[in-house]
Amino acid sequence: MAHLQPLAEELTREWPEILEVDRRLKAELASQVPLMQEVIDHLSGRGGKKLRPRLVYLCGNFAGADHRPDPAAIRDVATAVELIHLASLVHDDIIDRSRTRRGKPTANALWGNHVSVLAGDYLFAKAFNLLTRHNQYGVVEIASATIAIMCEGEIEQAEQAYDCDLTFDQYFRRAERKTARLLAASCRVGAAVSRAPAAVQDALEVYGRQMGYAYQIVDDLLDLTADRKVLGKPVGADLRQGIVTLPVVFLLQDEGWRAKVAPLIAARAVTAPVIAQVRKGLKESGAIRRSFEVARQCVAQAQEALADLPAVPERDVLSGLTEYVLTRSN
Amino acid sequence: MAHLQPLAEELTREWPEILEVDRRLKAELASQVPLMQEVIDHLSGRGGKKLRPRLVYLCGNFAGADHRPDPAAIRDVATAVELIHLASLVHDDIIDRSRTRRGKPTANALWGNHVSVLAGDYLFAKAFNLLTRHNQYGVVEIASATIAIMCEGEIEQAEQAYDCDLTFDQYFRRAERKTARLLAASCRVGAAVSRAPAAVQDALEVYGRQMGYAYQIVDDLLDLTADRKVLGKPVGADLRQGIVTLPVVFLLQDEGWRAKVAPLIAARAVTAPVIAQVRKGLKESGAIRRSFEVARQCVAQAQEALADLPAVPERDVLSGLTEYVLTRSN
Numbered sequence: 001m002a003h004l005q006p007l008a009e010e011l012t013r014e015w016p017e018i019l020e021v022d023r024r025l026k027a028e029l030a031s032q033v034p035l036m037q038e039v040i041d042h043l044s045g046r047g048g049k050k051l052r053p054r055l056v057y058l059c060g061n062f063a064g065a066d067h068r069p070d071p072a073a074i075r076d077v078a079t080a081v082e083l084i085h086l087a088s089l090v091h092d093d094i095i096d097r098s099r100t101r102r103g104k105p106t107a108n109a110l111w112g113n114h115v116s117v118l119a120g121d122y123l124f125a126k127a128f129n130l131l132t133r134h135n136q137y138g139v140v141e142i143a144s145a146t147i148a149i150m151c152e153g154e155i156e157q158a159e160q161a162y163d164c165d166l167t168f169d170q171y172f173r174r175a176e177r178k179t180a181r182l183l184a185a186s187c188r189v190g191a192a193v194s195r196a197p198a199a200v201q202d203a204l205e206v207y208g209r210q211m212g213y214a215y216q217i218v219d220d221l222l223d224l225t226a227d228r229k230v231l232g233k234p235v236g237a238d239l240r241q242g243i244v245t246l247p248v249v250f251l252l253q254d255e256g257w258r259a260k261v262a263p264l265i266a267a268r269a270v271t272a273p274v275i276a277q278v279r280k281g282l283k284e285s286g287a288i289r290r291s292f293e294v295a296r297q298c299v300a301q302a303q304e305a306l307a308d309l310p311a312v313p314e315r316d317v318l319s320g321l322t323e324y325v326l327t328r329s330n
Numbered sequence: 331m332a333h334l335q336p337l338a339e340e341l342t343r344e345w346p347e348i349l350e351v352d353r354r355l356k357a358e359l360a361s362q363v364p365l366m367q368e369v370i371d372h373l374s375g376r377g378g379k380k381l382r383p384r385l386v387y388l389c390g391n392f393a394g395a396d397h398r399p400d401p402a403a404i405r406d407v408a409t410a411v412e413l414i415h416l417a418s419l420v421h422d423d424i425i426d427r428s429r430t431r432r433g434k435p436t437a438n439a440l441w442g443n444h445v446s447v448l449a450g451d452y453l454f455a456k457a458f459n460l461l462t463r464h465n466q467y468g469v470v471e472i473a474s475a476t477i478a479i480m481c482e483g484e485i486e487q488a489e490q491a492y493d494c495d496l497t498f499d500q501y502f503r504r505a506e507r508k509t510a511r512l513l514a515a516s517c518r519v520g521a522a523v524s525r526a527p528a529a530v531q532d533a534l535e536v537y538g539r540q541m542g543y544a545y546q547i548v549d550d551l552l553d554l555t556a557d558r559k560v561l562g563k564p565v566g567a568d569l570r571q572g573i574v575t576l577p578v579v580f581l582l583q584d585e586g587w588r589a590k591v592a593p594l595i596a597a598r599a600v601t602a603p604v605i606a607q608v609r610k611g612l613k614e615s616g617a618i619r620r621s622f623e624v625a626r627q628c629v630a631q632a633q634e635a636l637a638d639l640p641a642v643p644e645r646d647v648l649s650g651l652t653e654y655v656l657t658r659s660n
Contacts, residue, residue: 031482032482033482033485033486033489034489035485035486035488035489036481036482036485036486039485091447091448091451094443094444094447095443095444095447095448096444113424113425113443114424114425114426114484114488115485115488117421117424117425117447117450118421118425118481118484118485118488119481119485120447120451121421121450121451121454121477121480121481122477122478122481122482122485124451124454124455124477125454125474125475125477125478125481126474126478128458128470128473128474128477129471129474129475129478131470132462132465132470132471132474133471135462135465135470140458140461140462140465140470141459141462141463143458144455144456144458144459144462145455145459147451147452147454147455147458148452148455148456148459150451151366151448151449151451151452151455152361152362152363152366152452154448155363155365155366155369155445155448155449155452156363156365156366158365158444158445158448159363159364159365
């Protein structure tokens with residue numbers, strides 16, 4: 001991947017590898033059932049940054065010049081990881097009753113829950129179909145374990161809805177399950193396909209996990225602070241559904257603000273005025289600053305995991321991506 | 331499997347193998363997330379005939395005494411097939427908005443769609459986790475292709491809702507995708523784990539597919555003719571959702587009855603009086619008799635597929651199961 005530019009600009013640039021992932025994805029998903037094809041076209045046409053396939057490719061370059069990964073294997077594994085991500089988004093939109101994602105209508109908004117459930121299952125099945133062709137790298141096991149854990153994270157989130165006593169540790173355990181595990185797995189499978197040594201695979205997995213935590217925290221911050229138009233979805237959507245995120249955990253640690261907002265959250269009455277008050281509290285209590293500080297610490301740990309890896313150009317890109325995670329606006 | 335009794339009684343008897351599948355299933359699904367564990371306990375405690383795992387075991391005995399399947403492999407594959415079946419039921423209940431299954435409340439009735447979506451995904455993921463441990467038999471590929479096709483069948487069914495021009499061939503293609511493919515796959519993976527010759531695997535797959543068609547047709551008949559209490563769900567549930575099944579395809583081929591019921595179906599107004607009229611029509615037009623005759627033909631083809639297989643005791647059980655499929659009452 002000699003064409004790499006260091007730093008975060010890489011994410012907005014169209015790599016030839018990512019264009020190939022796009023083609024592969026469309027070819028694999030092609031269905032003879034017209035309605036399925038229509039849903040698939042909608043889902044695969046929404047764009048997105050393809051962060052996870054990029055991680056797969058980048059992490060496939062740490063095993064030395066003699067261990068370049070098989071191009072078909074790394075392409076298929078990168079495609080499968082994106083399929084798993086897409087499937088989880090489709091099912092999350094059912095769970096959250098979301099009407100828009102990335103500024104476009106969700107599949108459940110357009111076709112209803114029944115079609116969305118099946119479209120998500122189809123994406124999962126197609127992901128495994130791709131992975132099994134390259135199972136000598138152990139990728140099916142990593143993927144299946146990751147999906148099971150993601151489901152547990154989402155169920156845990158439902159269980160913890162409107163819980164004003166959610167702890168910092170509980171939040172992190174959920175972020176691990178919901179988000180960090182898939183980023184960690186993306187890094188690990190990339191390394192695995194290149195047959196990198198176990199220590200290299202471990203370090204890249206740590207990088208992915210810490211990036212995942214930071215990504216989730218910034219997501220939580222954006223949900224409460226960003227502009228509706230930039231975000232492509234309503235402000236405070238998480239809290240409206242009772243999802244208590246890190247900024248809110250910190251806000252509730254402030255006694256004065258806790259007295260004001262905890263009863264409203266616990267009463268499951270999170271209306272627009274409540275969101276407005278929470279936003280005020282987040283700023284005044286320092287909860288935003290504290291959350292961002294935690295994200296920054298995670299990124300520092302991600303950087304640390306990179307330190308002992310071979311100094312290939314891809315390491316600089318991974319390092320630059322940490323900046324992107326902290327500064328992204330949607 | 332020297333303890334086998336010929337004929338359909340086998341299905342109600344608790345084989346030691348099936349008890350082991352039950353144990354394996356519970357052990358694999360154990361979750362540290364309390365709500366997930368609660369849902370899993372509900373789903374795995376509903377009983378059921380375990381038809382698919384039984385097919386896996388039975389079909390693992392056609393490769394000769396020197397090719398007895400590895401006990402752990404056949405157990406895990408049988409468990410995975412049951413997990414895939416359970417996952418598809420959970421998601422189908424969301425799609426059909428079913429409130430009861432096997433006379434008990436569905437997961438979506440108890441916990442809502444969001445929890446059910448995730449529970450189904452979790453079951454799928456756990457199935458792949460089991461299968462990948464025995465992927466030398468090609469089972470992950472069979473399973474992932476089967477799930478993708480099952481999703482297409484369900485989507486196709488949504489697409490064809492209230493379609494009074496559904497043809498016999500369209501009905502069969504959907505039955506293949508929705509039901510027959512998983513029964514065929516159950517037979518095939520059992521044979522594959524025992525490393526049976528390709529011709530044996532093919533014949534058992536044909537048996538499973540034809541059994542699947544018969545199973546689906548009888549299911550469709552029961553939906554419209556059985557007693558609500560025996561069935562454990564409301565009579566005519568399929569047609570109320572616009573699912574046009576084989577008996578209705580035949581009913582609509584009768585010009586007199588078509589004039590009476592087609593406009594009501596096409597108007598999406600399938601109320602209790604409409605169901606009552608359809609039931610009357612099914613009897614008077616001979617649609618029930620014709621549907622049953624088709625099921626009988628499928629069973630005959632299933633029997634034919636068995637004819638050239640080695641005359642092991644399991645062949646008699648498979649043969650006896652065809653009787654069960656035709657005579658079952660729920």
